[in-house]
Amino acid sequence: MKLNSALLGAACAFAIAPAAFAERGTDGEVKLTFPQAVSIMNPYLSSGTKDIYAASMVIEPLAGFDDSGNLIPKLVSEIPTVENGGISEDLTSITWKLIPGLLWSDGSPVTSADVVFTGQYCMDPAGGCAQLSKFEGVASIEAVDETSIKVTFTGPKPNPYTAFVGATAPILQKAQFEACIGAAAPTCTDQNSMPVGTGAFKVTGFTVNDTVSMEANSNYRDPAKPAFATAVIKGGGDAEGSARAVMETGEFDYAWNTQIPPDSQAAMAAAGKGQFVVAFGTLVERLEMNMTNPSADLPEGERSTAMHPHPFLTDINVRTALSMAIDRDILREVGYGAGGKPTCNIVPAPAAYASDNTACLTQDIEGAKALLEASGWTDTDGDGIRDKDGAKLSILYQSTVNPIRQDFQALIKDWWSEIGVETELKAIDPGVFFGGDAGSPDTFQKFYADVEMYANNFDGTDPEAYLTQYKCDKAPSPENQWQGENMNRFCDPAYDAMVTELSSTRDPAKRAEMAKALNDMVTKDTRIVIPLVHRGTLSAHSNALGGVMINAWDTEMWNVADWFRVK
C-alpha cells in the first residue's frame, strides 16, 4: 500500500516535472549514499553492483532497460530489430547506429571505433574482464562506418541484446583506454577511476572506497539536462546508516540498497522526510536440495557427488512435505516487509516468463504429515523423528551469516520439527560460502549439507543462461574443481533437452512457454528447488528529490539525467 502511494507520488511529481527542469545545472547538488563504497568506476574490472551503478552515471551502453524491462536506446537512434533491418534474418548479426553528433564529455566525437575498442578491451584474454559473459558468442565486432557497428555472432542468437546493452557493458573511450588493454588494464588507475563518458555527469574527484564527486556533463546530448549541477556519492557504513541519512536526518537525497528490518522501515518512513522505493527484479531466496549424499562418513572426493545418491532427499514426497510445511508469507513479513513477496518460482519475473505456480503459498502442516505417513516415513523408534529403512529425516541446513537468514533458518527448523524432521543449522561466512575456494569444505558449490539457502538471480530479462545452470553437466564435482552452478546435482535428460531446444528457439512467445515449463520442472514438479521469497531491492529517496523511477532491470541511476529538485 505504502509502496503504491509512493510510486504514485513519484509518478505525479514526474508528470508536473518538466516545468521544474528547464535548464541544465540549475538545481544544485544531488547527494547519494551507498552502504558499500565505490572502489572503481570501470564496470569491466569491478566486482560489485555499487561500482556499476556509480559508473552508470558517467559511462553509458548503447541501449539499456527501462523500469519495466523494455529495451530503450541510449547512444543509438533506435533499437535494432529484424523488422527495421538492424538484425539479420538469420539472427547471426546485429547492427547498431550511433546518434549522429554524439560527443564525449571531453568534447571529442563518439565513433564506432570506440565501440569496437570496448569489445576488444573486454574480450582480451589477459584483461580479466568481469563482464565477459556479455560478449559470449560474439565472433567479431566491426565498424561499418563512422557511426555503425556490426556485431556478428558465432551462430543464430535469439537474444542479441547482450554486448553493449545495460549498465554492465558501457562504452569506453578508445583514446583514454588505448594503453590499458589486456594485462595493463588494472594498472591504469587514473583511467579506471575517472573514465571519460557520455553520461549526464562527469567525474571530477574520486577517493577510493569513499567519495565520487561529479559535475554535469556540458556535452550531454540533451542540452536541458541534467537538472543538477553536481552530484556526490558517499559510500560506506551500513544499510541502516544510509537509510537514516535520507529518511531521518535528510542529509542525502538517495540511498541505494537500504535493506533493513521491516520494523525499522516503518519507523523511518514515519519521520516523513523521504520514502522507500522497491524494485522487483529476479532475485529469489530459495532452498536448494542436495540430491547426493553429503555424509562425512564418505571419503573426500565422493561426498556430495553423483556416486552416492542422497538417502532421503531423493524421495519426492520428502521434498514436497518440506515445502508444504513452510509459511512463506511469515518469512517475507519477518525478513523483508515491503521488500519481498512470497513465491513458488525461480523465474519470478519478467511477467511473460513467470509461471502461474502459486500452490506452495499456503502452508499445510497436516498435509505434509499425511504425505510423509503415506509414503512410509514413520517414527518407528519413538524419538520424534521420522525414519524409514534405517534412514532418519535428519537435515543439515546451511546458509550464510546474515540476520535475516538466521531468522529464516530458525522458523523453518521449527516448522520442520512439527512434521517430524530434525534440523541442524549451520551459518557460514558469506566470503567463504560464495568464495568458491575449492580447498574449503564450506562453499555452496561443495554443498556438504542436505539443504542450503541463498539468493540467486539472472542478469537482464532473459532467463536462458540462468535455466541452463540446472543441466546435468553443470554439477560441481572434484573433476571440475567444484566449479558449476547446479548445486543440487539435479540430472534430468528431459530438462537438458528442453534447455538445448530453448537456446535455438527464436519466437518470444515459445521461449516464454519453455522458460515456464523449465521453471516448473525444478520447482513444483520435482521440488529440487524450494523458492521462498522474491526479493526486491529497497532504496530510499528524499521527498525533495523528484524524477526517481526505480529500476530492477538495469542501474537504478538509469534516468539520473531526469532527476530534479522538488521546490
Added chain:
Amino acid sequence: MLTFTLRRLLLAIPTLLFISLIIFLLVDLAPGSPMSEIPLTVPPEVRQKMIAALGADQPVFVRYILWLRQFFWVEPAYLLDGWFGTDLAGDQQRILSWQSRSPVFTVIGQRIPQTLTVIGTAYLVGILIAVPIGIYSAYRQYSLFDQLGTFVAMIGFSVPTFFTGTLFIIIFAVWLGWFPTKYDTTLEVTDWASFIRQMQQMAMPVMVLGLANAAAISRYMRSSMLENMGQDYVRTARAKGMTERTVVLKHVLRNSMIPVVTVIALGIPSIFGGAIITENLFGVNGIGAALIGAIHASDLPMVQTLAFIFAVLIVGFNLIADILYGFLDPRIRYD
C-alpha cells in the same frame, strides 16, 4: 643508551621480517576469495580469468617475495621519485589493491589525514579529559567526584563504541539535528563557516572515541597518583610547609606521570590504525575503514600491507617508550 638503541633497531629487522611472513601466511590461509562479492550471474570461467588477471592464482611464496620487493624497494623508490623528481622506480609494478586496482599506498595516503585528524583529536581530547579527572579522583579518593569518575570510566570501558555511536547519532543527529551522521571528506577548511562544519562533523566520532580513551587513561592516572600520594617524600614535602598545590601538581604528579606516559605512547600506533567501528559508523574514510573494507572484500594486498605497517608502528613505538623511560627516570638506564 646509544648502543642499546642501535641493538634494538638491528633486532627489529629480523623481527619485522618474521612478522611480515606470519601476516602474509595468516592472511593467505584465511578463508574467502576476492571473487566472493561479484554477483552469482558471473559464470565460473570468467571468475577464473579474473583471479588470474589479479595474479591471485600464483603460489603463496612467489607472491610473498614479490610483495617484499614491492614494499621495500619499489614503493620507497616511488616515494623518492615523488620527492626529488628522480626516476628510480621506472614503471615497476607497485602494490595494487585487488578491489580498486589502485596502488595501496595511494589509498593509505588519501586516508591518513582523516584518521590523524579524527582519531588523533579524539586521543588528545581523551588525554586532556582523563589526566585532570585522574588527578582529582585520586586526591579526593572515595569522594562523590571520585565515585562519579569511576562510574563514567566504567561506562566508557564497558559500553562498545558501536552502541555509544548509534546512541549519539539518534540523540544529536536525528532528534537534535546538530551534527551530520556522515563525514564529508570533500570538505575543505577555507574559512570560518567551513571550519565550523568540520568541527560539527568531527564532534560525534571524537566524542565516542574520546570517552573510550579517557576511561582507560583516567584509571591509570588515578591509580598511579594514589600510589605516590602515600609515599614518604610526599609527607616530607608537606612537613616542609609546601602548599597542597605544589605537593600534588609538582611532586606527586611528576612521579605519577611515568607509567601514564608509557601507556599514552604505546597507544599512539592505534591512532594510525584508526578505529574500525567508529570510522565505519560515521563514514570517516580513515585507515580503519579501509582495513575492514579490504577484509570484507578479501583484498589481500591491502590487508597485508596495512597489517605490516601496524606491526612496524607498534615495534617502533615500543622502542620509543623504552627510550622515554630512560629520560623520565634516571634510575632506568640500559647500559
